[in-house]
Amino acid sequence: MSNAPLFEARNIVKNFQVGGGLLSKARYVHAVDDVSLTIEKGETFGLVGESGCGKSTFGRTILRLYEPTSGQILLDGQDITHANMRPLRKRMQIVFQDPYASLDPRMTVGDIVGEPLDIQDACSGKEERRDRILELLNLVGLNSEHMNRYPHEFSGGQRQRVSIARAMALHPDFMVCDEPISALDVSIQAQVINMLMELQQKLGMAYLFIAHDLNVVRHISKHVGVMYLGSLVEVCEANSLYRNPMHPYTQALLSAIPIPDPEVSRSRRRVVLEGDVPSPINPPQGCKFHTRCPYAMDVCRQQRPETITVEPGHTCACHKVKQDLGL
């Protein structure tokens, strides 16, 4: 293969139609609005943003669980935007947020994990299928006695392990983790994060890790992208994003996170954003963040900011940043 990145999304747009029956005019929810990113083999890209910012829609669109309205999806440099997905599913998988809803309650855990193998005809016989399932369960810290049980017999953390085993059944190169730990208790979250990181080291998978918890995303990701109302406002290497956030929204998001240390939280100054996230049906003109931005200028209300490169690997879409840097 050439040196094309493992995965690339170019200018992905996804609109959902609302209304538009006999009597009402069709309107569109602009869920994902021109998002581009690349993910290298074996690395984790973290995607953060508040609810409704389009991060989950983006995750599903790039797996073609939703068809993109426009834009290109590339795997190993090859355009798969209109390709037949069945053979490609082996390489791209997803772990959903809610382990209570994403496992069929009438299938045993063994069958749940084995289903991808059946669909793709990956095993030659019953023996091999059984061995593969066992191997997968062991990989996520479960064992043979769990194989014949049903999902309701498991705790949330264990269910998420089953979910991950199912996603890994076909050795994917790329996995979308859509808020895999948000539904879990704090003490269990760390178990799942550690497991995901270990599996990545062992098997070399790339993750798109979607979450709203910035602490967790920073811990697990190499690069982080911040989304607001369907647009990617800043992309940067994880550590430097936290050291040097440029976009006012990223700054506000970071300062809004409570830090579990009384002295730190008493002494730090916080940027508290006014107001709520506007509706994606009718997003604000110009920069979408200008309605809540403490630095909004006239140009922000009229013109959409272009994405500029602050330093190699660090991009940001903000008029103020551009002005401050004299670009």
Add this chain to the structure above:
Amino acid sequence: MSDHLLEIKDLKVSFFTPAGEVKAVNGVTYDLDEGRVLGIVGESGSGKSVSVSAMMQLLAYPGRVVGGSIHFNGQDVLAMNAEQIQAIRGKDIGMIFQDPMTSLNPVFTVGEQLVETLRRHTKMTRAEAWQRGIEMLRLVGINNPEQRIKQYPHEFSGGMRQRAMIAMTLLCNPKLLIADEPTTALDVTIQAQIMDLMKRLREQINAAIILITHDLGIVSDICDEVIVMYAGRIVERGTTDDIFYRPAHPYTRGLLRCLPRLDSDGSEPLEPIEGTPVDLLALPKGCAFAPRCKNCMKVCLTQQPPVFQMGEGHISMCWLHALENNEEVQEQ
């Protein structure tokens, strides 16, 4: 008679399910003074919400208080009849629930709901109550309250509904405010707004606040004291500084260690607490945390640990402290 605003002694609440008795709260004792903010931390199923539901007589069937006492303002809450508790609920004790989408009535305007509360507990006229409602909405930072008060809950965003809920609990100048996961359903930037509001109110109203949460970050931000619960028991209680800087119980330490932190460099792996949360139907004989505890000893599996005093107002329930104190532990 004691002079604490709230005094809970050895409270026990069980749910009698077809599968057996679930001991949701299993001997909880604490007290709270005016103007203090108490955080109750624990995982789902640790009994943190049930203990305050019992206090408000809001336990859902098949839950029942099976032991202990609750005194609020010198009165025995558990001995009250429906009428007596209704006089307190919503007036002296205000409660903010987790989900602002379901805790407001969708078929009444916000104003009607505010007025109803006031008219129930005070002798105000409708017009006075309406004015007071507007004042309260303004206090919690809702813009244009004169118009907003006429709207229905669905016209409010999540953060605004939670503000309206807070306004509602503040109407009658409560002595105690219970906030049960007030920001869990909200986004971080909205959570920051609500926490800012709570901090501001704390200075203004001088009510005691109980904040129930699973987020240690929020606790460190606003609380004076913290209770850590596990499987229906208090495993550690202390000032916020005690809990964060001198945690004594292995569970508290585990909780603090398993969090990724923004101000560390994030390179070292997290230290999770192994195992799964305890099954309340089949509580272990000894310490409930023992099966997941790194420091588990023989005695932990057979005997409930007693309460150890770690310092002024700092207690912890763990056999390790007996070892530290060189006490003889009697094996049974």
